[in-house]
Amino acid sequence: xxxxxxxxxxxxxxxxxxxxxxxxxxxxxxxxxPRDGLxxxxxxxxxxxxxxxxxxxxxxxxxxIEATSFVSPRWVPQLADADQLFAxxxxxxxxxxxxxxxxxxxxxxALAVSATEFAVFVSATERFAQENLGTTRxxxxxxxxxxxxxxxxxxxxxxxxxxMCFGDPWEGRVDPSQPAAVAARLVEFGCSTISLGDxxxxxxxxxxxxxxxxxxxxGIARPQIxxxxxxxxxxxxxNVLAGLEEGIVEFDSSAGGVGGCPYARSATGNxxxxxxxxxxxxxxxxxxxxxxxxxxxxxxxAEKLGRPAPSRVVAALSR
Amino acid sequence: xxxxxxxxxxxxxxxxxxxxxxxxxxxxxxxxxPRDGLxxxxxxxxxxxxxxxxxxxxxxxxxxIEATSFVSPRWVPQLADADQLFAxxxxxxxxxxxxxxxxxxxxxxALAVSATEFAVFVSATERFAQENLGTTRxxxxxxxxxxxxxxxxxxxxxxxxxxMCFGDPWEGRVDPSQPAAVAARLVEFGCSTISLGDxxxxxxxxxxxxxxxxxxxxGIARPQIxxxxxxxxxxxxxNVLAGLEEGIVEFDSSAGGVGGCPYARSATGNxxxxxxxxxxxxxxxxxxxxxxxxxxxxxxxAEKLGRPAPSRVVAALSR
Numbered sequence: 001x002x003x004x005x006x007x008x009x010x011x012x013x014x015x016x017x018x019x020x021x022x023x024x025x026x027x028x029x030x031x032x033x034p035r036d037g038l039x040x041x042x043x044x045x046x047x048x049x050x051x052x053x054x055x056x057x058x059x060x061x062x063x064x065i066e067a068t069s070f071v072s073p074r075w076v077p078q079l080a081d082a083d084q085l086f087a088x089x090x091x092x093x094x095x096x097x098x099x100x101x102x103x104x105x106x107x108x109x110a111l112a113v114s115a116t117e118f119a120v121f122v123s124a125t126e127r128f129a130q131e132n133l134g135t136t137r138x139x140x141x142x143x144x145x146x147x148x149x150x151x152x153x154x155x156x157x158x159x160x161x162x163x164m165c166f167g168d169p170w171e172g173r174v175d176p177s178q179p180a181a182v183a184a185r186l187v188e189f190g191c192s193t194i195s196l197g198d199x200x201x202x203x204x205x206x207x208x209x210x211x212x213x214x215x216x217x218x219g220i221a222r223p224q225i226x227x228x229x230x231x232x233x234x235x236x237x238x239n240v241l242a243g244l245e246e247g248i249v250e251f252d253s254s255a256g257g258v259g260g261c262p263y264a265r266s267a268t269g270n271x272x273x274x275x276x277x278x279x280x281x282x283x284x285x286x287x288x289x290x291x292x293x294x295x296x297x298x299x300x301x302a303e304k305l306g307r308p309a310p311s312r313v314v315a316a317l318s319r
Numbered sequence: 320x321x322x323x324x325x326x327x328x329x330x331x332x333x334x335x336x337x338x339x340x341x342x343x344x345x346x347x348x349x350x351x352x353p354r355d356g357l358x359x360x361x362x363x364x365x366x367x368x369x370x371x372x373x374x375x376x377x378x379x380x381x382x383x384i385e386a387t388s389f390v391s392p393r394w395v396p397q398l399a400d401a402d403q404l405f406a407x408x409x410x411x412x413x414x415x416x417x418x419x420x421x422x423x424x425x426x427x428x429a430l431a432v433s434a435t436e437f438a439v440f441v442s443a444t445e446r447f448a449q450e451n452l453g454t455t456r457x458x459x460x461x462x463x464x465x466x467x468x469x470x471x472x473x474x475x476x477x478x479x480x481x482x483m484c485f486g487d488p489w490e491g492r493v494d495p496s497q498p499a500a501v502a503a504r505l506v507e508f509g510c511s512t513i514s515l516g517d518x519x520x521x522x523x524x525x526x527x528x529x530x531x532x533x534x535x536x537x538g539i540a541r542p543q544i545x546x547x548x549x550x551x552x553x554x555x556x557x558n559v560l561a562g563l564e565e566g567i568v569e570f571d572s573s574a575g576g577v578g579g580c581p582y583a584r585s586a587t588g589n590x591x592x593x594x595x596x597x598x599x600x601x602x603x604x605x606x607x608x609x610x611x612x613x614x615x616x617x618x619x620x621a622e623k624l625g626r627p628a629p630s631r632v633v634a635a636l637s638r
Binding site: 020167173202235284311312 | 334335336337338339485486492520521522523524525526528529550551552553554556557559560561591594597598600601602603630631632635
């Protein structure tokens with residue numbers, strides 16, 4: 001068969017732009033690779049590689065990069081260097097570096113190294129709270145409440161992650177009223193954004209709409225809602241489209257698709273930032289990210305992790 | 320960390336159903352694995368394996384299975400056994416087995432083994448017609464015309480594939496007017512369905528809408544339009560959703576995601592039937608397919624092909 005030119009598939013390295021009037025124009029990417037990505041990888045990455053990773057993400061144009069988690073090293077050894085990492089990180093004025101803080105102890109550690117933006121984490125389901133945090137769902141909320149209150153008293157915005165919003169590895173189906181109830185509590189505490197997590201990647205577009213509707217009905221405005229989608233069943237980008245159609249303007253993703261949820265035993269977990277960028281740029285939403293540079297970063301990290309990046313775009317642009 | 324139960328991620332092996340009022344209810348899957356899938360794989364599969372593959376797809380519940388292509392063995396050695404395959408195929412009354420016929424010679428071969436449904440193939444772009452078929456776009460249309468006319472004169476429906484509708488590996492951007500013009504010619508010849516191919520997988524949802532609009536403006540009703548999407552950049556299911564929103568009710572896919580386009584040098588090519596089923600079932604559209612059985616078939620075929628199935632659902636349900 002005929003040969004193919006070197007630039008096959010993507011002459012300009014980006015899709016043709018076809019905006020849609022029914023979608024928002026300005027969409028934010030919330031990069032979670034250094035935190036959610038690396039915490040779910042088997043390999044433990046050295047501090048200097050993590051610092052380079054974050055720097056390279058900023059170089060590529062990402063403007064919100066969740067840097068690490070001030071969780072107990074016993075629970076997440078992959079991020080045991082959170083304090084040193086954040087202290088050594090060369091922060092740029094035009095980049096936000098939120099960090100995850102599971103409790104007041106974590107908050108104090110984060111404040112000690114001058115973190116200025118936080119995220120807390122609760123489960124939409126009872127069982128996952130028990131299995132993951134060794135507490136009840138209410139117990140997890142009570143752990144998050146003082147973190148949020150102290151942070152916002154100091155003028156620091158806090159993001160609230162709600163995990164297992166679409167399905168739970170133990171409980172199975174999750175009614176949309178569950179994430180809605182938990183999200184409402186987090187907003188009551190003072191969270192400025194709620195990130196709805198499809199931690200095991202089972203959601204489909206009608207389900208996304210149902211959960212957003214339920215969360216809105218619980219009193220949370222759509223501009224406050226972010227979607228944290230996993231690509232375990234290949235549905236993440238269809239769900240992003242469903243989210244855009246519902247007016248959602250913030251999406252979590254992980255460079256190269258690194259990481260995932262250890263509870264889902266998935267090789268493919270987080271939505272890949274590159275795949276998200278392809279969608280958004282095709283829809284005429286400027287991301288400000290240099291896709292080629294980001295792909296090189298994900299390939300570089302994949303080498304350190306010892307496995308290929310799950311991102312389809314990384315694979316396609318690497319051929 | 321805590322252990323995870325065996326059925327994590329998908330307790331019932333299917334997503335929760337969340338139908339959407341704005342989408343069609345009855346959607347057809349047009350399975351292309353045995354033809355488009357296998358023709359783009361490096362490995363050449365023995366006849367008995369191909370016959371088992373088609374049988375297993377029917378067992379799993381697929382009702383339209385493109386069985387093979389009566390193309391010259393010089394061009395596609397993977398399908399050189401088309402005549403024997405179709406003659407030996409145990410056809411079931413409730414399953415349709417269309418075959419690809421590139422020209423009158425192919426049609427005669429297909430008729431000789433009693434094929435009852437055909438598909439022809441043209442390119443939306445000039446350059447791909449030259450590189451792939453060694454002719455002009457007009458030349459390819461002239462090759463298809465007598466096939467369609469003879470078939471429909473005998474009461475046999477013909478599907479028209481239009482490739483490179485969204486991008487071309489040589490030409491780059493493809494204006495929606497190009498597939499529209501070619502599709503209009505095929506319908507003029509007598510094709511009953513037009514399958515719009517994103518052969519290199521570069522489309523995004525606004526682009527899908529633009530091409531469908533252009534094809535409709537060229538006089539082709541939406542129920543006559545099918546979408547043939549590739550997942551090279553991970554966009555296939557987002558594009559399926561865009562198609563559903565435009566009223567498209569027929570989608571091509573390949574069991575396990577086998578195959579692809581050799582011109583795109585992609586490990587991931589065709590949209591995986593399993594991933595499509597996950598989306599459709601989640602949207603409350605019954606596919607009639609036993610997903611578990613299909614996953615087993617794709618894993619069985621992957622062994623024969625010597626590489627893992629690209630489907631995300633196959634990977635997730637195999638863990």
